[in-house]
Amino acid sequence: MSSYNLDKVSRIKEQRRRWEDTTLKKTIERVPERASEEGVEFTTISGMKVNRLYTPADAEGLDYERDLGMPGEYPFTRGVHANMYRAKNWTMRQFAGFGTAEETNKRFKYLLEHGETGLSIAYDFPTLYGRDSDDPLSEGEMGKCGVAMNSLEDMEILLDGIPLDQVTTSMTINGPAPVVWAMYIAAAEKKGYPRRILGGTTQNDILKEYIAQNTYIYPPAPSLKLVVDTMEFGSKEMPRWNTISISGYHIREAGSTALQELAFTLIDGLTYVEEGIKRGLDVDDFAPRLSFFFNCHNDFFEEIAKFRAARRIWARELRNNYGAKQARSWLLRFHTQTAGCSLTASQPENNIVRTAIQGLAAVLGGTQSLHTNSMDEALALPSDKAVKIALRTQQIIAHESGVTTSVDPLGGSYLVEALTNEMEKGFYEYKHRIDAMGGMLAAINHGFPQKEIVDASCRFQAEIDSKKRIFVGVNDYVDNAPPEIPFLQIDPDGYRRQCERLARLRMERDNEKTSSALETIRQKAIENKENMMPYLIDACNAYATLGEITGVLRKVYGEHKDPSIV
Structure with a gap:
């Protein structure tokens, strides 16, 4: 069932035309809209037109x-x-x-x-x-x-x-x-x-x-x-x-x-x-x-x-x-x-x-x-x-x-x-x-x-x-004062510690187990038949690194190149 019957919608359209020709027209003559003064179009950010007024007539097909x-x-x-x-x-x-x-x-x-x-x-x-x-x-x-x-x-x-x-x-x-x-x-x-x-x-x-x-x-x-x-x-x-x-x-x-x-x-x-x-x-x-x-x-x-x-x-x-x-x-x-x-x-x-x-x-x-x-x-x-x-x-x-x-x-x-x-x-x-x-x-x-x-x-x-769209503080209402807020400081020593952790991991893990898990991933990827998740979990449990696992898959699958820049 439609929300509004056709007779009502027709009357509302007539009312809107009357309003536009009388009340609205007088108001615009006294207080012009921005569009007429500045060439501004009333649209959403995405460019969809926004009407001056919405009534049931704008949703007449709505059920x-x-x-x-x-x-x-x-x-x-x-x-x-x-x-x-x-x-x-x-x-x-x-x-x-x-x-x-x-x-x-x-x-x-x-x-x-x-x-x-x-x-x-x-x-x-x-x-x-x-x-x-x-x-x-x-x-x-x-x-x-x-x-x-x-x-x-x-x-x-x-x-x-x-x-x-x-x-x-x-x-x-x-x-x-x-x-x-x-x-x-x-x-x-x-x-x-x-x-x-x-x-x-x-x-x-x-x-x-x-x-x-x-x-x-x-x-x-x-x-x-x-x-x-x-x-x-x-x-x-x-x-x-x-x-x-x-x-x-x-x-x-x-x-x-x-x-x-x-x-x-x-x-x-x-x-x-x-x-x-x-x-x-x-x-x-x-x-x-x-x-x-x-x-x-x-x-x-x-x-x-x-x-x-x-x-x-x-x-x-x-x-x-x-x-x-x-x-x-x-x-x-x-x-x-x-x-x-x-x-x-x-x-x-x-x-x-x-x-x-x-x-x-x-x-x-x-x-x-x-x-x-x-x-x-x-x-x-x-x-x-x-x-x-x-x-x-x-x-x-x-x-x-x-x-x-x-x-x-x-x-x-x-x-x-x-x-x-x-x-x-x-x-x-x-x-x-x-x-x-x-x-x-x-x-x-x-x-x-x-x-x-x-x-x-x-x-x-x-x-x-062009200032058709205002971004406050960017293209209007600009204030060049530097920001007065605190900034997060990342530990500058984190990179060294992360690399040391990786080096220690590779020395202390069971590398035979790790190598075996990586080889299984390689074989399963070549066969391309089974679900890879159980084998990826096994490799993680063997402390294979992210780069080692994706490195194996890179060799099997290759790497994607954006067609627009190849």
Whole structure:
């Protein structure tokens, strides 16, 4: 049943025309709009036109039962849980990692003491590329943008004193994700936590790497095979673990629009579903453990609409096109991180306000967990003070704003529903284009999503340069005073200690056992028939290093080269 009958919609359109010709016209003659004075177009950050006024006529095609439904019911536009935050707040999961495992372990404990409810591990660039800290290519990068993770020993130190049966862990790792996950499993089991009780998420979204972040190692085919290995292993042995967090975050950070983030992320997700089905897995066995990771930028209503459209599209696609029969398989559950690309080095205190707006949008959009960025992240890794303010921002939203008392409080807003419909329409336009190319892998090989993101980024920067879009403290309200905030100092001796630890590990471990485990990985990778996860766990238990394991796989699989720069 439509929300509004045609007669009412027709009358409302007539009323709007009358209002535009009378009341509005007189007002504009007296107080001109910015668009007429400055050439400003009223659009979202992504360039979607924003009307002056929204009425039921802008949502005339909306069918409540078909398009919205009730919270916790198909198509989940209004939320994946019936009572949302009235029962339990989202998981407050601050992204953290720097220097050595010891330093990051201290930060984890600091955050948990101040009310964080889930861990989120940031790894340094050598780890993201599957390199050990003493690799020549790692020089100067160890511990700079995350924690160094070279072996099971590092993971044991990182998790020391953390109650893994009570705290879920998210790991932002992609190219070497199966190896780092194997380290986590091995370390947890050594500490007495069976793998079946472990809860958390591995990002493990390799398609996004080829599109945006570029921390890939192997070519797409073997990389996808490893991803499906984790899906299969997790569905059988780790029922509480999300084996992929399909990530739009880095797509947005690379310069995409909100619509491009939505479209490319969901199409990546559907590609993983297709690969799992090709393996012979039942979609209802693995789909419930797929989760998502979205960015939340400054455009408040656009971001909320993006999240609502994502839930509706995913539910419809999984049920109608991929044969999922269980409601759990239709759920799009997601983590949100506020937009790092919106943070400014000038006037960093302004970032507290940006983060609060973005965090509020994520909550009103129905997120399951949230990371709020710290004010100093455009300048350095977060200080203790900055990260505590970021966490307190979430806690104020949860306990003082009142937005958690009603489920989907913006549902039914003419603006929000119209933007949600526009997001869904735009998704299918992108999907039809990518399907015509042969799917996402073919589109990536043609450089299609990459070029779309570059073009969007250039348009946005041009708007900043021309002042068509104001960034406070950057292109207007500028203050050149140096920032007066404390900065985190990483232990300058950490690199030496990390390399010494690696050297000692290689001397003291049972190298015969390590070599045997690495050779087994090589043989199984060549055969390309079995699930690799058990063999990766064995190698981690034998204290093979990350670089040694990925080195074996590099020799078998080769290394990916971006087709645009080959």
